[in-house]
Amino acid sequence: MEEFQYKLTMFGFSALCEDIEEVERRLSLYPAERYDLENGDECFLIDLQTREKYEIILNKDRFTIKFHN
Numbered sequence: 001m002e003e004f005q006y007k008l009t010m011f012g013f014s015a016l017c018e019d020i021e022e023v024e025r026r027l028s029l030y031p032a033e034r035y036d037l038e039n040g041d042e043c044f045l046i047d048l049q050t051r052e053k054y055e056i057i058l059n060k061d062r063f064t065i066k067f068h069n
Contacts, residue, residue, distance in 0.1 A: 012039075032063070043057075
């Protein structure tokens with residue numbers, strides 16, 4: 001059975017991901033234009049182990065995870 005570490009939500013759709021590499025692969029599939037056309041507030045990542053929520057932001061036309069500093 002697969003273990004998922006993250007839940008990625010983009011524009012109202014969600015996907016369970018095994019690791020951060022899978023999250024980054026999925027983020028690279030979304031066109032940057034979609035951020036302006038749809039609600040960017042609906043883009044976030046949840047760590048299923050810690051329950052922390054991270055924003056997904058558009059940075060230089062690429063979707064990026066905004067980790068807390």
